[in-house]
Amino acid sequence: MIGRLFGLQPAPAERARVLELGCGDGGNVLSLAQALPDATLTGIDAAAGGIERGTQLAGAAGLENVRLRCLDLQELPEDLGEFDYILSHGVYSWIPSRARVALLAAVRRHLAPEGIAYISYNAYPGSYLRDMARDILAFHVRDISDPQRKLDAAHELMRTIVEIEEPSPYARLLREHVERMLRYSDALLFHDDLAEIATPFYLHEFVEHSNHHGLAFLAEADLSESQMRGVPESAARLMGGLPDDVVVREQYLDFFKNRMFRQTLLCQGDAPVRRELDDRAIESLWVSSSARPEPQQSVEGQTFATPEGFTVTTTEPLVHAALDRLAKEWPASVPFSALLDIAADADDAAGTGAPRELVAARLRVVLLQAYLGRIVQLQGCPSPLCAEPGKRPVASPLARAQQAAGLPAVSSLLHANVRLEGELEPRLLPLLDGTRTDTELALALDASDDAEVKDALDRFASLGLLWRPIHWAS
Numbered sequence: 001m002i003g004r005l006f007g008l009q010p011a012p013a014e015r016a017r018v019l020e021l022g023c024g025d026g027g028n029v030l031s032l033a034q035a036l037p038d039a040t041l042t043g044i045d046a047a048a049g050g051i052e053r054g055t056q057l058a059g060a061a062g063l064e065n066v067r068l069r070c071l072d073l074q075e076l077p078e079d080l081g082e083f084d085y086i087l088s089h090g091v092y093s094w095i096p097s098r099a100r101v102a103l104l105a106a107v108r109r110h111l112a113p114e115g116i117a118y119i120s121y122n123a124y125p126g127s128y129l130r131d132m133a134r135d136i137l138a139f140h141v142r143d144i145s146d147p148q149r150k151l152d153a154a155h156e157l158m159r160t161i162v163e164i165e166e167p168s169p170y171a172r173l174l175r176e177h178v179e180r181m182l183r184y185s186d187a188l189l190f191h192d193d194l195a196e197i198a199t200p201f202y203l204h205e206f207v208e209h210s211n212h213h214g215l216a217f218l219a220e221a222d223l224s225e226s227q228m229r230g231v232p233e234s235a236a237r238l239m240g241g242l243p244d245d246v247v248v249r250e251q252y253l254d255f256f257k258n259r260m261f262r263q264t265l266l267c268q269g270d271a272p273v274r275r276e277l278d279d280r281a282i283e284s285l286w287v288s289s290s291a292r293p294e295p296q297q298s299v300e301g302q303t304f305a306t307p308e309g310f311t312v313t314t315t316e317p318l319v320h321a322a323l324d325r326l327a328k329e330w331p332a333s334v335p336f337s338a339l340l341d342i343a344a345d346a347d348d349a350a351g352t353g354a355p356r357e358l359v360a361a362r363l364r365v366v367l368l369q370a371y372l373g374r375i376v377q378l379q380g381c382p383s384p385l386c387a388e389p390g391k392r393p394v395a396s397p398l399a400r401a402q403q404a405a406g407l408p409a410v411s412s413l414l415h416a417n418v419r420l421e422g423e424l425e426p427r428l429l430p431l432l433d434g435t436r437t438d439t440e441l442a443l444a445l446d447a448s449d450d451a452e453v454k455d456a457l458d459r460f461a462s463l464g465l466l467w468r469p470i471h472w473a474s
């Protein structure tokens with residue numbers, strides 16, 4: 001989707017060829033396979049255990065469009081093929097430099113001419129803080145080989161550090177960082193901060209490595225991260241004096257934000273990227289938004305707020321109507337054309353007499369700004385999810401397979417990890433195969449109250465756990 005905003009023509013996601021390098025047990029690639037049933041997906045990882053677990057999950061979830069292969073990314077077969085999208089999440093910083101070279105070479109070799117690669121890595125300058133905590137923990141656990149004992153010892157030291165009220169600014173900085181680390185899952189702590197290798201890079205270094213392999217920086221995967229908001233005039237002035245180079249500008253944003261982690265999109269070095277965002281691309285996209293109208297309108301207009309606290313306030317009837325519709329449809333998405341119908345009707349009713357092309361142009365601008373402000377999401381195609389439980393609800397087959405396999409969290413159709421809550425939800429999910437009404441579900445669960453089941457179904461729907469199959473005509 002982002003590629004289209006920059007003037008590229010990558011293959012439509014719904015029929016794309018996707019490769020994940022270092023897929024682990026397939027968490028990302030299986031979730032994409034379910035969301036894009038007509039795409040073909042390949043995951044590779046050197047660890048046989050993860051590949052085996054992922055393959056079993058894919059079978060249990062009935063995913064026939066994904067193949068997981070046990071391969072070292074340093075020895076990929078020449079005939080692996082060409083891919084429209086290549087992703088590698090949580091790998092680049094955590095492998096030796098020889099493997100990093102192989103990863104970028106593989107992206108260059110296997111990425112389609114207008115394809116897009118996603119690579120995440122730890123970033124400087126923020127990771128200096130992380131390095132400090134890592135060094136301290138590495139020394140503390142240096143003689144422990146058992147993973148659980150390592151975790152226990154690391155937790156003990158971290159709890160001790162946060163209890164010591166040493167007033168120096170450096171100690172306070174470390175304390176605050178360690179406090180955050182104490183909230184990490186064991187898996188994250190083990191992989192990120194107790195790993196033998198975790199090499200951060202400045203963005204400019206990462207881009208230099210990529211350029212060396214014939215790849216170019218396209219954008220950050222989360223474009224809102226590239227926005228200058230709430231910075232003082234002096235920072236805007238300094239940015240204004242920088243060379244007209246997107247990487248230099250992004251690098252300074254990392255300095256200002258002390259960024260620790262990046263999710264960078266790359267393309268082939270000779271891909272025809274246009275640097276200014278092309279809002280016309282939005283006309284072919286689908287839009288969704290978790291923003292809800294605030295109960296009280298103020299003199300400035302109607303405010304819509306997301307659960308994360310991002311807000312937009314409008315007095316424009318066309319914007320109000322479009323956001324209202326998105327709020328009603330959430331978590332489902334709406335095609336731009338349908339939003340335009342709604343916006344044009346609202347504009348007509350307000351009597352502005354604007355022609356449809358003008359309403360479309362305004363809606364495109366508003367949606368692009370709302371996307372950059374984290375108010376709306378833009379997608380190349382809709383997710384196969386149900387925003388309402390319906391008569392006989394069906395839960396995501398992948399989520400059901402993950403739960404049956406005993407995973408601590410399941411993947412939603414919004415590509416988030418969801419933990420099932422309470423006593424009812426874990427018993428309800430496996431029953432959602434489309435054969436039972438909510439009354440039958442309540443009976444099967446021996447629930448004292450139908451309302452409890454209805455509430456759980458509504459929560460599943462809002463989290464994107466309820467599924468409806470979509471296939472794209474070929």
Ligand SMILES: C[S@@+](CC[C@H](N)C(=O)[O-])C[C@H]1O[C@@H](n2cnc3c(N)ncnc32)[C@H](O)[C@@H]1O
Pocket residue numbers: 021022023024025027028044045046047050071072073074088089090091094095099191
């Ligand atoms: C933290 S995991 C990330 C898994 C997955 N991408 C995710 O986001 O959950 C890093 C993965 O990279 C894999 N890996 C490391 N070196 C590799 C190599 N040389 N070839 C293939 N996979 C490798 C590891 O086995 C591990 O599964």
